[in-house]
Amino acid sequence: MLASMLGSRMTDGTGALGGEGSLAEVLEGRAGWHLAAADALEFAEELPDGCAHAVWIDPPYCSGGYTETARRQARGMLTSGSVKKLGWFINDNMGSAGLVWLLRCVAVQAFRVLVEGGSLGVFCDWKMIPLLAPALESSGLRWQAMVVWDKEQPGLGTGFRAQHEVVLHFVKGTGVFHDARTGNVLRESRIPTPDRNHQTAKPVSLIERCLAVVVPPGGLVVDLFAGGGSTGVAARRLGMRFVGSEIDPGIAATAKAEISQARSVVRTRGPVAQIPLFGEGK
Ligand SMILES: C[S@@+](CC[C@H](N)C(=O)[O-])C[C@H]1O[C@@H](n2cnc3c(N)ncnc32)[C@H](O)[C@@H]1O
16 A cells, blocks of 8 residues: 555655654655654554564664673763763663563564564674574564674774674565675774764664665664664665654754755765755755
């Protein structure tokens, strides 16, 4: 039904439709994006079955594997200017068990809202993989792949300082993919601290490369932990619809401002050209 609705409406040539709207308007293809200042699970429950091509999330404090004591110590050590300026964000001090519980609930919702062949992507630290992967698979989704984000520079720490994060990739049934050119190691430099709009903001270009594989143009992307809005911006740039939630109203407002500025791009193998989304930039 959505496909025929999309086909009968004006688009900007990439399948993208309109700007901000209500959740219902985005689901019906009458608007391009919607972000709620809301809890992830409560928002997910509002989504109908089989509406989304991808649920792509970057949950709070998923850098685990630490003891709870080490977590508290790590938190106490974070005194950088950006943390002071931006503040710490909600649920970042959740323990490993709580996080596994939360994300298992999210995966159950993802299984319900995904179309057949749709994808769940979960950013996490490698230490969380043994805990998270089986919990997420118990939702009925199948673990398909692991994407490695190579940040080009090692982070804080000693010994072999981590230069990567991972995205655990799950599919509902047999995965449906839209770009066969992408390997599972994606090199993108992290966003410099002064440029970030969120403490753990991910590069939009990284998320674009992921979404291009798992979502068709005009498809629906869901991010339940939207933070500064990188997933929404990436989806809009690719001509996809986006709905999401962010529990902190201040952070949600920042994300909305970012997403409203996003312009779709025409992707080629060479440089990308910027074009306004339908109904925007006039
Ligand atoms: C790791 S950050 C996401 C960063 C984002 N990917 C970006 O690039 O800006 C996780 C976000 O989840 C939010 N959050 C924490 N608990 C939540 C919940 N129960 N529901 C919705 N959002 C939540 C936090 O406020 C935080 O902004």
